[in-house]
Amino acid sequence: MKTRIMAHLGHVEAEGVKGNIVEAGLVSEKDIAVNDNKVVVSVNVPGDFMGDLARLKAEIETRLTTNLPEIESLLVVLTAESGGGVQVQAPPPKLRKAPAPNPGVPGPDMRPAQSAIPGIKHIVAVASGKGGVGKSTTAVNIAATLAAMGFKVGLLDADIYGPSIPRLLDITERPEIRNERVVPIKKYGMKVMSMGFLMDEEAPVIWRGPMVVSALMQMTREVDWGELDFLILDMPPGTGDAQLTMAQQTPLSGAVIVSTPQDLALVDARKGLKMFKDVDVPILGIIENMSTFICPHCGESSDIFGHGGAEADARRLGVMFLGAVPLHMAIRETSDAGKPCIVAAPDGPHADGYKKIALKVATLLGEGDPVDDD
Numbered sequence: 001m002k003t004r005i006m007a008h009l010g011h012v013e014a015e016g017v018k019g020n021i022v023e024a025g026l027v028s029e030k031d032i033a034v035n036d037n038k039v040v041v042s043v044n045v046p047g048d049f050m051g052d053l054a055r056l057k058a059e060i061e062t063r064l065t066t067n068l069p070e071i072e073s074l075l076v077v078l079t080a081e082s083g084g085g086v087q088v089q090a091p092p093p094k095l096r097k098a099p100a101p102n103p104g105v106p107g108p109d110m111r112p113a114q115s116a117i118p119g120i121k122h123i124v125a126v127a128s129g130k131g132g133v134g135k136s137t138t139a140v141n142i143a144a145t146l147a148a149m150g151f152k153v154g155l156l157d158a159d160i161y162g163p164s165i166p167r168l169l170d171i172t173e174r175p176e177i178r179n180e181r182v183v184p185i186k187k188y189g190m191k192v193m194s195m196g197f198l199m200d201e202e203a204p205v206i207w208r209g210p211m212v213v214s215a216l217m218q219m220t221r222e223v224d225w226g227e228l229d230f231l232i233l234d235m236p237p238g239t240g241d242a243q244l245t246m247a248q249q250t251p252l253s254g255a256v257i258v259s260t261p262q263d264l265a266l267v268d269a270r271k272g273l274k275m276f277k278d279v280d281v282p283i284l285g286i287i288e289n290m291s292t293f294i295c296p297h298c299g300e301s302s303d304i305f306g307h308g309g310a311e312a313d314a315r316r317l318g319v320m321f322l323g324a325v326p327l328h329m330a331i332r333e334t335s336d337a338g339k340p341c342i343v344a345a346p347d348g349p350h351a352d353g354y355k356k357i358a359l360k361v362a363t364l365l366g367e368g369d370p371v372d373d374d
């Protein structure tokens with residue numbers, strides 16, 4: 001299949017580039033991943049490319065899908081090199097090995113792979129099928145809790161559509177660059193990096209014109225993370241091309257799906273599960289966020305959205321249920337004030353809930369004490 005794909009790519013030309021994209025070295029066999037009939041092609045466009053990227057992508061897609069109808073799904077990713085400063089170098093996409101017999105249920109005999117990034121043991125994606133379900137709040141709380149438990153933790157905000165980690169952790173400073181590497185900002189015992197640090201107009205330009213996926217690769221690989229037990233990745237919400245590529249190209253040990261109890265969110269959550277399964281990333285489990293509503297005045301709990309949907313769904317889908325986090329004013333107030341629960345109220349009930357979830361995540365990755373999934 002790869003040879004035939006290469007043959008067809010040999011007919012594609014890019015504006016201002018001499019010869020076709022294969023002759024020009026923009027794509028080679030190592031940039032093509034094939035799993036069953038799902039194909040990912042990564043084309044490395046020169047940083048100073050002035051042509052129409054959308055047209056180039058469309059031309060590649062049309063040529064491949066027309067000539068190779070056996071291709072079931074095709075993802076063409078254009079990666080770029082920055083014009084200067086830190087180099088953006090997307091690694092060749094690699095499909096992970098064929099799914100294990102019981103994909104998505106990592107257990108004692110099926111430890112997810114360790115991260116392929118030197119110094120980082122596990123990269124864990126926190127994802128959601130749709131926006132606004134509390135994914136970033138959950139990612140921050142899991143990361144801060146793991147750090148409070150004594151693990152070495154990094155938190156990478158890859159939510160390019162609305163980076164909220166700077167706000168959730170009340171970080172206003174800019175990362176430094178030392179020896180051509182970006183130094184993450186230290187907060188609450190974690191090392192933090194966010195797209196939000198780069199998006200302020202007044203911020204120094206650290207990356208010039210790289211595309212989203214390349215920027216994420218750079219943030220994962222080129223940031224000076226040092227030694228980490230966990231790098232928690234706050235993914236952009238949804239299951240579009242950018243998310244799929246991130247799931248594909250980042251050496252993830254596993255993914256955690258955050259969902260609210262509403263049916264719609266669960267339908268979306270299933271899409272999230274499917275996306276990770278398609279690229280063979282083990283699903284560590286589902287977290288039900290905004291589960292029961294706890295009244296800040298009387299403390300009574302009400303199942304506004306129909307609590308339990310995510311738990312039942314997790315069972316049906318054969319993935320672990322990691323826990324339910326209630327909809328509580330204290331969670332919104334503390335996280336919006338820049339403090340995760342473990343910092344704002346380390347002995348409170350919410351910190352306790354996040355501790356159980358974080359411990360399950362650590363255990364599933366072989367880093368904690370075994371826990372019962374009750």
Ligand SMILES: Nc1ncnc2c1ncn2[C@@H]1O[C@H](COP(=O)(O)OP(=O)(O)OP(=O)(O)O)[C@@H](O)[C@H]1O
Pocket residue numbers: 128130131132133134135136137138159162164237289290291325326327328329331332333335336
């Ligand atoms: N369990 C909870 N209880 C109360 N408020 C919550 C809870 N979880 C999240 N929130 C609040 O809901 C809002 C959205 O949360 P958050 O930004 O984490 O969602 P998200 O899924 O990451 O959103 P986006 O899709 O925009 O990135 C925030 O104001 C947050 O404080």
